[in-house]
Amino acid sequence: MRALHSAFRLGTVAILTFGVSGSLAETRSVKAAPTVAVGPQYDTTHVYVAPENVDAFVKAFLGTFGGTTTKQVVVTVTPTPSSTSSQLLQTPVGTVSLFGFKTPVPYPFGAERTGYLVTDLDRAIVSAKSAGADVLVALFPDPIGSDAVIQWPGGIDMQLYWHTTKPSYVAFQTIPENRVYVSSVRVNDFLRGFLTFSHGKIVSDDPHAPGIEIGRPGDAFRRVRVESLFGKLTVFVTDGHLPYPYGRELTGYEVSSLSDTLAKAASLGVSILVQPYSSSGRTAAIVEFPGGYVAEIHEINR
Incomplete structure (x- = not known):
């Protein structure tokens, strides 16, 4: 398969057609909507551990990579009733959103691998849908903003989120x-x-x-x-x-x-x-x- 990145230019997006062998059969460019991404340091891996393992995980993860954690809070982060401890672990090489659910985890939470901060959640959902994603969990409020869960072809779940107060994080090393x-x-x-x-x-x-x-x-x-x-x-x-x-x-x-x-x-x-x-x-x-x-x-x- 030929390199596809040559088709991506500012303000355009490539529409790709693949042959049965996976080779690139056709590439054409159309006007793209503005990006909704903010930056890699705002994109977190979602980690779910049992409540009794939360402190040990924090100690091991920060001890391995360095960095800091926000204060642990107990909140509801799903659109249906639930309770979890929640904290953000920020290191020079990656960020983790850590959850220690004290109640059963509502479906489909726990299967989303990442949380991506976006500039506009409504627009991000429309953009994801038009690109072929399914919306598993429609937009819902959380204590500091709003969220949605999408799924890409192949069964890849991701959470999109937006903060009421714009965050400011140090860039990764x-x-x-x-x-x-x-x-x-x-x-x-x-x-x-x-x-x-x-x-x-x-x-x-x-x-x-x-x-x-x-x-x-x-x-x-x-x-x-x-x-x-x-x-x-x-x-x-x-x-x-x-x-x-x-x-x-x-x-x-x-x-x-x-x-x-x-x-x-x-x-x-x-x-x-x-x-x-x-x-x-x-x-x-x-x-x-x-x-x-x-x-x-x-x-x-x-």
Whole structure:
């Protein structure tokens, strides 16, 4: 498949038609709506842990990556009755919205992988729908703004949110990657829709990425890397034959020294599920934090 990012220009968006093999059959540009993204530092990974694991997770996550947390509050963050502790963990390499539900979690919450801050939630929902997303949870108020949950082709759930008071967060030192696993049947629909919505660009599309990156050394798979004002997103196109924990990790965090980071993590009770390996210019490992949150951590080999 040819690189698609050449079709993305200021004020335009590419409409993509894919052949049955996944190759780009046609590209044409149309006038795009203004972007609703704010910046990568406002996009959070949603982490749900049992209430008794909240403090251990906070200690391990901030101890591993540095950073701070907001004061923990107990609130209702769903449109139907529920109760959860809630706090925002901000680190130089990524942000987490942490929930410790004290009541059963209402459907479909818990399946959304990320929260994306938008400039206008009504417009963002219209834009997502026109790009092919479903709206699983219609707009609803929360204690500091409003939210909605959307789903992209391939079953990828994301939350969109807007704050009543405009937030101001420090930019990341390194931008984390949202790691998405999609089937070959739905990947082109997902890419078409997400690129349209995010005003993003494909920075690489490798149809023969090393299988070690999904726990299958000797095999190959398609890996697509996307960048936009929402941040980085990596798409893993697989047949679903994935050994644990591949497919469970939501986010990949870039650090300056993987060995130092893993040493700190291990001292804080973080389990190393996949030992460090090198592939495609990075050395990476997969870890599990107290409470069950699985993440990839990597160092770029320069």
